[in-house]
Amino acid sequence: MKRSKVLALSCVFMGLAHLTVLRQRVKGILFALVEIAFIALIPGVIAPKIVQLVTLGSPQPDLPVKLRDNSMFMLIDGITVLAVCLLLAALYYISIKSALLISREIEANGWQKSKGLDLSGTAFPVVALAPTVLLILFFVVVPLVFSACVAFTNYSTPGNIPPANTVDWVGLDNFVHLFGGDATWTGALGRVALWTVTWAFLSTITCYFGGMIMAAILSGSKTKIAPVFRTIFILPYAVPSVVSMLVWKNMLNGAFGVVNRTLMSIGLVSTPIAWLSDPWLAKFTTVMINLWCGFPYFMLLTLGTMTAISSDIFEAARIDGAGSLQIFRRITLPLVIYQTAPLIVMSFTANINNFGAIFFLTGGNPVVADSTVTSAKGTDILVTWIYNLTINLQKYQYASALAVMIFIVLAPFAVFNFRRTKSYKEGEL
Amino acid sequence: MSRAEKLGLKIASGIVIAFLCIVALAVLYPLVYVLSSAFTPGNSISDMPITPFGKGVTLEHFIHLLSDTNYPLWFGNTLVIAIATSLGTLLVASLGAYVFSRFKFTFKKSMMMALLILQIFPSFVGMVAIYVIINRIGLFDSLWGLVLVYLAGNIPYNTWLVKSYLDNIPRSLDEAARIDGAGNVRIWATIIMPIAKPILIFLGITSFTGPWMDFIFPKMVLRSPEQQTLALGLFSFITDKKNDFTNFAAGSLIVAVPFIIFFAVTQKMLVTSLGGAAVKE
Missing domain, CATH: 1.10.3720.10 (MetI-like)
Incomplete structure (x- = not known):
């Protein structure tokens, strides 16, 4: 089996190599589902959230306060979406690494019966580490990035407090x-x-x-x-x-x-x-x-x-x-x-x-x-x-x-x- | 040893004891003051007697706390938060530590480094963000939102702590x-965890005591009167507007006494574990 073929397949779509040449159905389907879900979310969620992260909304003084753009929600959502993208990139990398590892194993030991998904076996590190990663990413890293970002905005009283008003990026003004x-x-x-x-x-x-x-x-x-x-x-x-x-x-x-x-x-x-x-x-x-x-x-x-x-x-x-x-x-x-x-x-x-x-x-x-x-x-x-x-x-x-x-x-x-x-x-x- | 030398030694040890007594007095002074305030009639600090218990003894403040204020509720809330935080930290940190100690995987190094760097930043640096996030996921004014914040803040340091301990357990066992x-689940639950008991007990205790003293996050996340914690409630007795020091003292006494007993009982263990930790690092 060619390493380059495995590499190419797994780079084209997450889990493709697992599904086709490596005969690892369960893993392949899971990887593929993650990427399909991500792609499905791009037009409706991910892309608009990132656009909002850049603009932080626009002032809408004629709308009732509840319906106006809330810059802080946009900022936090945007950062969270970026964190999700980061997570996906990491998963992509992991899937490629895993495909290469499996192909090397097959080269060395020949085909072995796939054990499927075993919570106590190969999947254990992933499942056991998931709470740590998720909690730290969303409750430690995202807040730190958020507060670093706020330093470059004008989020303050009296004029820039959501939901009544919007917040704008101001570059290095605060530090100056x-x-x-x-x-x-x-x-x-x-x-x-x-x-x-x-x-x-x-x-x-x-x-x-x-x-x-x-x-x-x-x-x-x-x-x-x-x-x-x-x-x-x-x-x-x-x-x-x-x-x-x-x-x-x-x-x-x-x-x-x-x-x-x-x-x-x-x-x-x-x-x-x-x-x-x-x-x-x-x-x-x-x-x-x-x-x-x-x-x-x-x-x-x-x-x-x-x-x-x-x-x-x-x-x-x-x-x-x-x-x-x-x-x-x-x-x-x-x-x-x-x-x-x-x-x-x-x-x-x-x-x-x-x-x-x-x-x-x-x-x-x-x-x-x-x-x-x-x-x-x-x-x-x-x-x-x-x-x-x-x-x-x-x-x-x-x-x-x-x-x-x-x-x-x-x-x-x-x-x-x-x-x-x-x-x-x-x-x- | 000559008589002069003996006399010198006696004087020296006398000076040492006198010094120890003075320090002990300074240490005990505020503690005795709280104790006496908790039992002193009246509310204001201005008519607090300067000699402890100089104005007689009353239980009215304890009765007031338990019947007229939300003190029992605050105590219960804090207890729930502390227990949930402690159990959550134990579960998440021990699982994570086991994986870090025993497995090789992609991004292991970068994740361990991230944990180490993150532990140095206090979580209230991201205070505003946590407020917005808690609002966003609908856990505002809820004890569980607070548990989540504490849990996440506890993990970076404690995962490292347990991981270092697990590294010293021989792999031949697993x-x-x-x-x-x-x-893996069996090995984690029936082999590794029992051996790691000392560090887990230490971890359980430290993460249990944390929430009792925290003020910033409850202040931000909790609003309604029935969702307050002890620190918030006690602080509300002695704001700028009113100074209800005797009730504060009574309330503090109820919290502090279990802590003091616990520390007095475990001081031997504390000495060795702190010393051991320093030596190992």
């Missing part, structure tokens, strides 16, 4: 506007971006070293009640962070908060401290409260890594006459840092996206000069700003442009994450 | 079963 085109927005972006990075850096460092110090003290101290302390220190990790942040918010309330009232009744301070309403103090407070929430994780991690270090090493060091401080500095610390360093990086990215810590503790407050226009307040980080832009201001186009920025910032971390996996190191990928 | 005539 944010990066220098408009002083207020550019200033806000610079301020928020700088604070986001500072916040992520400070909160990661404080939690990491705070946790490590507690772990070192707990494992080094010879008191019998160390396990009691460990249990206490785990508590912040166990309490849902929404709850602990909201509790702190109330305790630190300027006028009524229990912290200020306690300090005043003891006589430590005479006027209430503006924990959350002074722009600089609020920043400091969020980092400190985040330390309260975040150190237990790193404490547990360090304790875990410490128990994993072989005790032979300590034994050897002690025989050589090393003191416990020396052992800690020269053996424990380097080993722990070496093994947990990748997690510092991951924690940094998690803190860039740490919506809850900011939103529930300060709500982004206090208000600063440009807050009424941009909705970015004193302690807002990029993700909480995105939330404000979406929910309060309905400036979706800027929210998406910021999301694209986060994409770009996180991309190197994605690569880092990828390169440290076992699969990459062992050459599987 | 090959032996295959020779005995077992199909």
